[in-house]
Amino acid sequence: xxxxxxxxxxxxxxxxxxxxxxxxxxxxxxxxxxxxxxxxxxxxxxxxxxxxxxxxxxxxxxxxxxxxxxxxxxxxxxxxxxxxxxxxxxxxxxxxxxxxxxxxxxxxxxxxxxxxxxxxxxxxxxxxxxxxxxxxxxxxxxxxxxxxxxxxxxxxxxxxxxxxxxxxxxxxxxxxxxxxxxxxxxxxxxxxxxxxxxxxxxxxxxxxxxxxxxxxxxxxxxxxxxxxxxxxxxxxxxxxxxxxxxxxxxxxxxxxxxxxxxxxxxxxxxxxxxxxxxxxxxxxxxxxxxxxxxxxxxxxxxxxxxxxxxxxxxxxxxxxxxxxxxxxxxxxxxxxxxxxxxxxxxxxxxxxxxxxxxxxxxxxxxxxxxxxxxxxxxxxxxxxxxxxxxxxxxxxxxxxxxxxxxxxxxxxxxxxxxxxxxxxxxxxxxxxxxxxxxxxxxxxxxxxxxxxxxxxxxxxxxxxxxxxxxxxxxxxxxxxxxxxxxxxxxxxxxxxxxxxxxxxxxxxxxxxxxxxxx
Amino acid sequence: xxxxxxxxxxxxxxxxxxxxxxxxxxxxxxxxxxxxxxxxxxxxxxxxxxxxxxxxxxxxxxxxxxxxxxxxxxxxxxxxxxxxxxxxxxxxxxxxxxxxxxxxxxxxxxxxxxxxxxxxxxxxxxxxxxxxxxxxxxxxxxxxxxxxxxxxxxxxxxxxxxxxxxxxxxxxxxxxxxxxxxxxxxxxxxxxxxxxxxxxxxxxxxxxxxxxxxxxx
Numbered sequence: 001x002x003x004x005x006x007x008x009x010x011x012x013x014x015x016x017x018x019x020x021x022x023x024x025x026x027x028x029x030x031x032x033x034x035x036x037x038x039x040x041x042x043x044x045x046x047x048x049x050x051x052x053x054x055x056x057x058x059x060x061x062x063x064x065x066x067x068x069x070x071x072x073x074x075x076x077x078x079x080x081x082x083x084x085x086x087x088x089x090x091x092x093x094x095x096x097x098x099x100x101x102x103x104x105x106x107x108x109x110x111x112x113x114x115x116x117x118x119x120x121x122x123x124x125x126x127x128x129x130x131x132x133x134x135x136x137x138x139x140x141x142x143x144x145x146x147x148x149x150x151x152x153x154x155x156x157x158x159x160x161x162x163x164x165x166x167x168x169x170x171x172x173x174x175x176x177x178x179x180x181x182x183x184x185x186x187x188x189x190x191x192x193x194x195x196x197x198x199x200x201x202x203x204x205x206x207x208x209x210x211x212x213x214x215x216x217x218x219x220x221x222x223x224x225x226x227x228x229x230x231x232x233x234x235x236x237x238x239x240x241x242x243x244x245x246x247x248x249x250x251x252x253x254x255x256x257x258x259x260x261x262x263x264x265x266x267x268x269x270x271x272x273x274x275x276x277x278x279x280x281x282x283x284x285x286x287x288x289x290x291x292x293x294x295x296x297x298x299x300x301x302x303x304x305x306x307x308x309x310x311x312x313x314x315x316x317x318x319x320x321x322x323x324x325x326x327x328x329x330x331x332x333x334x335x336x337x338x339x340x341x342x343x344x345x346x347x348x349x350x351x352x353x354x355x356x357x358x359x360x361x362x363x364x365x366x367x368x369x370x371x372x373x374x375x376x377x378x379x380x381x382x383x384x385x386x387x388x389x390x391x392x393x394x395x396x397x398x399x400x401x402x403x404x405x406x407x408x409x410x411x412x413x414x415x416x417x418x419x420x421x422x423x424x425x426x427x428x429x430x431x432x433x434x435x436x437x438x439x440x441x442x443x444x445x446x447x448x449x450x451x452x453x454x455x456x457x458x459x460x461x462x463x464x465x466x467x468x469x470x471x472x473x474x475x476x477x478x479x480x481x482x483x484x485x486x487x488x489x490x491x492x493x494x495x496x497x498x499x500x501x502x503x504x505x506x507x508x509x510x511x512x513x514x515x516x517x518x
Numbered sequence: 519x520x521x522x523x524x525x526x527x528x529x530x531x532x533x534x535x536x537x538x539x540x541x542x543x544x545x546x547x548x549x550x551x552x553x554x555x556x557x558x559x560x561x562x563x564x565x566x567x568x569x570x571x572x573x574x575x576x577x578x579x580x581x582x583x584x585x586x587x588x589x590x591x592x593x594x595x596x597x598x599x600x601x602x603x604x605x606x607x608x609x610x611x612x613x614x615x616x617x618x619x620x621x622x623x624x625x626x627x628x629x630x631x632x633x634x635x636x637x638x639x640x641x642x643x644x645x646x647x648x649x650x651x652x653x654x655x656x657x658x659x660x661x662x663x664x665x666x667x668x669x670x671x672x673x674x675x676x677x678x679x680x681x682x683x684x685x686x687x688x689x690x691x692x693x694x695x696x697x698x699x700x701x702x703x704x705x706x707x708x709x710x711x712x713x714x715x716x717x718x719x720x721x722x723x724x725x726x727x728x729x730x731x732x733x734x735x
Contacts, residue, residue: 367538367539367540367541368540368541368542369540369541369542369543370540370541400541402541402544404544404545404604404605405543405544405545407541407543440535440538442538442539444543444545446545447605448544448545448546448604448605449545449546449547449548449604450543450545450546451546453535453536453537453538453539454535454536455534455535455536455537455538456534456535457535487538488537488538489537489538489539489540490537490538490539490543500537
C-alpha cells in the first residue's frame with residue numbers, strides 16, 4: 001500500500017510539469033549584421049537548451065519551436081502562432097508557461113538577425129503580452145541587460161522566492177533573464193563549446209543548481225548558479241567579466257520549477273559527491289563537452305546514457321577517469337587517476353609548475369687518459385604548457401693515475417635550456433637543447449713540475465629525458481645528454497715548445513635523478 | 519647592443535684560461551735539449567739507439583745515466599734531436615763536495631745492446647766492451663745540475679771548472695766546453711742558454727779528436 005502511494009506520488013510529480021502546458025520558442029542566430037563576426041555556437045545553444053527542456057523540463061516536443069537563423073518576421077510569426085495555440089489549448093485559469101530564448105548578436109536597441117533587426121521592446125512586449133500564466137524571456141546576447149534595465153551593477157545577494165513544492169501553484173507574471181548588463185558583451189567559449197551563459201544555464205537545469213537537493217531546479221536556483229558561474233568563468237577572458245541580470249515580476253505562493261532532473265525519462269544520473277570543477281565529455285577525452293559544473297557540495301546531474309570521460313579539477317590536481325551513465329540509474333564516479341603539476345600544466349589545467357631535482361651519473365671523459373668522471377647535479381625547471389625551461393649546475397670529477405704523475409680533473413658547469421615534453425602513460429618523455437659554460441680545473445700530484453691548469457669553456461648539449469611519477473609530485477628521472485664543448489689542448493712538449501690546439505670532444509652523459517614538482 | 523654582450527661573452531668563454539692536457543702529459547720539462555747528430559758509429563742497425571745523459575762521478579763510482587731517453591730513429595745523418603728532461607738526476611749521480619752537490623752530464627747516444635732501456639756500461643764512455651756501447655757524444659757541451667746554488671759552490675767553481683759561475687742557476691745548466699789555453703792544464707766550461715743547439719759526433723770522431731775540449735779533469 002505504502003509502495004503504491006509512493007509510486008502514485010512519483011507519477012503525479014513527474015507529469016506535473018507537463019500538465020502545466022509548457023511552450024517554448026528557441027531562437028539561435030549565428031549571423032548578425034554583415035559587419036559582425038559570425039558566432040559559432042548560438043544555434044547549438046538554442047538546440048541544446050530545447051533538448052534539456054523536453055527531456056526534463058516538462059515541455060512536450062511539439063510545444064517547442066526551434067528557429068535557426070530566422071528573420072524578424074519569422075520570429076514574429078512563430079511567437080504569434082505559439083500565443084495562438086496557448087489561447088486555444090490552455091484555459092486562462094490553467095497553469096501555463098511560455099519561455100522565449102534568444103542566443104545571438106544584439107545591441108542596446110534590437111536583436112540582429114541576419115542583417116535585419118527585431119527591436120527589444122517588440123520581443124519583450126510579445127512575450128510579456130502572452131496569455132501564458134508564467135512568461136519567461138531568456139536572452140544570451142550582448143547588451144542584453146537593456147531588457148532588464150540593469151546597468152553595470154555587481155551581482156546582488158541571492159533573492160528569495162518561496163520554496164517550490166510538489167503541490168505548488170505556478171506563479172503568475174513574467175521574468176527576464178539576461179546574460180550581461182546593458183554595457184557588457186556576451187561571450188562564447190571554444191573550451192565550453194557554447195556561450196558562457198547558456199552553457200551554465202544548461203548545467204544548472206541538469207541538476208548542478210539544486211542547492212536544496214530536492215530534485216527540482218527552480219528559476220531562482222537556475223539563475224543563481226548560472227550568474228555565479230558566468231561571472232567566475234568570464235573574469236579572466238579578453239572580453240571581460242560578464243554579469244547576468246534578471247527582472248522578476250511574479251506573484252504566487254511558490255517559485256517556478258524549470259526542470260525536475262530526477263524525474264526525467266531516458267536519462268541517467270551521476271552523483272558528484274566531491275567538490276571541484278567537473279567536465280564530462282561524451283565518448284572520450286576528445287569528445288563533445290556534455291557538462292561543465294562547479295560543485296561546492298554534493299549534487300546529482302542528469303545526462304543521456306552512455307560513456308563519458310570525466311575530469312575533476314582542483315587548484316593543484318586534475319583527476320580523470322571514465323564513467324558509464326545508465327538510464328534510470330544513479331552512478332558515482334569510480335576511482336579517478338590524478339594528473340599533477342607539470343602534466344596538469346600541459347593539459348591546460350594550470351599555468352605553471354615548478355620542479356627541483358638532484359642527479360648523479362657519469363659521462364665520457366673529455367680528455368684521453370682520464371677515467372670516466374662521476375658527477376652530481378642540481379636542477380630546477382619551470383613547466384609551461386608547451387615547453388619546459390630548465391637550468392642545471394653540475395660538478396664532475398675524473399682522475400688519472402700514471403707512472404710518474406697523477407691528475408685530477410674537476411668540472412663545474414652551468415647549463416640552461418628548454419625541452420618539449422610528451423606524456424605517455426606514467427612516463428613523461430622530453431627532449432630539448434641546453435647551452436652553458438664550464439670551468440675545468442686540472443691539478444697534478446707529482447714530484448715533477450706540473451702546475452695546475454684552468455679553463456672556462458662553452459658547451460652545447462642535446463637532452464633526452466624520461467620522468468616517472470612516484471607520488472604526490474615526486475618523480476624519478478633518467479636523462480641522457482649528447483653534445484660538445486670547446487677546449488684548447490696543449491700538444492707536444494710542454495712549456496715553450498708546446499702547441500695549442502682547439503678541440504671539440506664528444507660530451508656524453510647519463511644520469512639518474514629524483515625530484516619534486518609543485 | 520645585446521649582440522655585443524653576447525659576442526663578448528662568447529669570446530670570453532673561448533679565450534679564457536690555460537690549455538688543458540691529456541693523459542700523456544708528463545709534466546713540464548726542466549730542460550729541453552735540442553741539436554743535431556752529425557754522425558754515429560756504425561752499430562747494429564737492428565738495435566735501438568737512444569740519446570741520454572751520462573752523469574760522471576768524479577769519485578769514480580761509475581757513470582750513471584738518467585732514465586730519460588730520447589730514441590734515435592733511422593740511420594740518416596745529420597739528424598735533429600730533442601731530449602726533454604722532466605726529473606732531476608738522482609742524488610747518487612751528483613758529485614758531493616761536502617758543502618755542495620753538482621752533477622756533470624755527458625750528452626751521449628748509445629746502442630742498447632741488452633735492450634734494457636738504459637745504458638749499461640763497464641768502464642769509460644769509450645769502452646768497446648759490452649753490454650751497451652756509446653756511439654756518439656757531444657764534445658762541445660756538458661750539462662750541469664746543481665740542486666742548490668750556494669756562494670760556496672760558486673766559489674769552488676770560480677777559477678776552476680766554470681768560467682762564469684755567477685751564471686749558475688738551481689737546476690739544469692747547459693755549458694759549452696772551452697779549450698784550455700796554453701797556460702791551463704784542463705779545459706773549462708762556460709754556462710750558455712739552455713736552448714742553445716748541441717752537436718753530437720760519432721765516438722770515432724770524438725776519439726780521433728781526443729774528446730775535443732772535454733778534458734776537464
